[in-house]
Amino acid sequence: MYHYYEIAVFGTYTYNTYTYKSTNQLTPGQRVLVDFRNQQKIGIILSETSEKPYNVKEIELLLDEKPLISQKHIELIKEASIKFLMPISEIAKIVFPPISSDRTRIKIIPKSPLAPIEKTIFINEFYKKFKTKKEANKKLKQLLENHIVSLELYYKRKIEKKDRYISLNLDLNQLLEQKVSQAGMNIINFLQENNGCVIEKELYQNNIIKPGSTALKTLIKKGIISYTDYKKETPFKVSLTEKQKEILEKILYSNKNIELLYGVTGSGKTEIFFEAMESYFKNEKKVMILLPEISLTPQLISRINNRFPDKKIGVYHSGISPAEKIKTWYEAVNGEIDILVGARSAVWIPLKNLGLVIADEEHDQSFYQFDQLSYDAIEVIYLRSKIEDIKVILSSATPTIREMKNAFEGKINLHKLQERVFTQMPDIEIIDIKKEEKVSWIFTKKVIKEISKTLSNNKKVLIFSPTKGYANYLICTNCGEIIKCKHCDISLTYHKHTKKLKCHYCGYETNVPPVCPKCGSPTLQSRGYGTERVVNEILRFFPSRKVVRIDREIIKTHEDLENAFNEIKKEEPMIIVGTKMITKGLDISDIKLVIVLDSDRYLSFPEYTSFEHTASLLIQVAGRSGRREKGKVIIQTFKSGEDFFDAVKNHDYDKIIDLELSNRKKFNYPPFSQLIIFLFSNEDKNKAYKEAFDFYEEINDLFDNSIEILEPTEPLIPKLRGLYRYQVIIKDNINDQEKLMEIIKEYGKKCYIYVNPPTTLL
Incomplete structure (x- = not known):
């Protein structure tokens, strides 16, 4: 007897799920290996379905013994796909860690003397014993069904070294008598900023010194610092002002899930975060903190370590290796991480027992992803809050117009901090x-x-x-010609130090011409x-x-x-x-x-x-x-x-x-309407326009001219990276985005889609 499943197949850029069958009873949330158009692909089971009247392929392998994501996360995948008009295959993929054959591999483990292998091997080694992967998978499936072997999804685990603490032995007056190198002073200053004691690895995490530096050994030899078993049992806490206490109480006991903390720079918003986090830790809940830039993570992690020395912190952003991302992802899913700090991509991680999400600097455009898969991390937080019943704190000195409108309409709670804690506004x-x-x-x-x-x-x-x-552009004062990129319709930026002209969009670089390429005049001047x-x-x-x-x-x-x-x-x-x-x-x-x-x-x-x-x-x-x-x-x-x-x-x-x-x-712009940009590009200018115009006409027919759709136009940069571009813009509220997706499916990768982007200068 077969069971039938709807599967989102990773990396296929498809809006549809695909039906596969298995003789085993499987569970939504488990990953599987399937044959997709004669290629081996990983997919995620989203739901069980009924038997189909057409030929259905069998699932080749089950990769997870138990589901790694819950039904709520599956709901998030489905809703996010509709909200951002993105392929469900790609949304499903980013919920999981990056899959790389040399870092994340399937291990085959012998369970019986009948196994054709004597010791654990990777699946790629097993494939070498057969003519085709299909033949190998068929054999492997038989072995699995008869419990002769088992599978394990392997990822490299780093051996965690026991934390060593470093403490400062001398006071300020004694330090003044010491002759210390600049690297040594960097260590001393960092210790002083952190109450005289830090974990050794914090010096490397915060880039105070590089691994292998002799500065640490020199300070220890001089007796200025020493290793210790000391651990900060008492967290470094800052007393809240009366206003901060008032806001904290409102956040913790409000009947809404979304809280907007609107506070001027230096008003102590972070201390309110920390107190709120402590409340959730008491209820055995986990916390996610999202930042717009990875540059902000080290200083925040240092503060978190001081405030919550007994909590496990995970970091997830583009600056860490795939291996580290995989490690952090599994630890988060297994409940081993208490505080997850990351950039926008971390918003998708199914952190176990998540109770509180904090988005600091929520106004920042970096929370919106423009490349290939387009989504707004703040909107993802809204979805997760609704689906998973999570408390959210959005924080900024300059909140977005969208969040302020939500606050004025009573959809979210607004809390204001108008004064700095330590000083006055400049x-x-x-x-x-x-x-x-x-x-x-x-x-x-x-x-x-x-x-x-x-x-x-x-x-x-x-x-x-x-x-x-050095200058925004070079212009010929004789004919007015501006030197532009040959791939993009944009001026090249002049860099005097390297004597180069560079395009900051596509990366094209060239030498400064001796004369104007149009009229031959040597009268080139830098402007801006x-x-x-x-x-x-x-x-x-x-x-x-x-x-x-x-x-x-x-x-x-x-x-x-x-x-x-x-x-x-x-x-x-x-x-x-x-x-x-x-x-x-x-x-x-x-x-x-x-x-x-x-x-x-x-x-x-x-x-x-x-x-x-x-x-x-x-x-x-x-x-x-x-x-x-x-x-x-x-x-x-x-x-x-x-x-x-x-x-x-x-x-x-x-x-x-x-x-x-x-x-x-x-003028009916967001947040009073929805703004969706469909960007078409092609090496042939006429083809780019035709694709955009055909799409425009199809949408108009679909909605019977009932919504505002702007005809195809060239964007501010009409040519980029060698491709001509045209955009179609919807500027209206659409109640049925699934209806719109039916047309989008036909165009696939022909256009990029941006739903309510923070900028139209794409």
């Missing part, structure tokens, strides 16, 4: 570039004076520039500026001062970022120049002055979210100033008289929200 000064005296075409005289004053007081200055590189040019300019005024540059051109790896952050944590005056990277969770206590250059750039984008995102960006950058004592922020602009800058100057994000909600409602 003063913000708006400088009109048209009126102020300039010392260069980038800096006003006033800005240079403020920088000099701050450095003289041994404090740090942070300068924010919207772009990297990025971080490289800002650094060059600032060194003209402060040649002897330390300047640290942070952007994607300099910071290429997670390790690079950690090294840069450790450098700017040093207590010495310096100038930090960076792009958007420096706006995210950078908590350096001695940053006294923040300068924002070219603030109009983001505000002028042809984008319906530009107002919201620019306000959020400026307020987040401003929040880096004066974390321990009152700081100052200077914003340079050509539009100083606008209401927008008045709101930013007064830290009045509420005004920004009111203005933006009014505009969005007036």
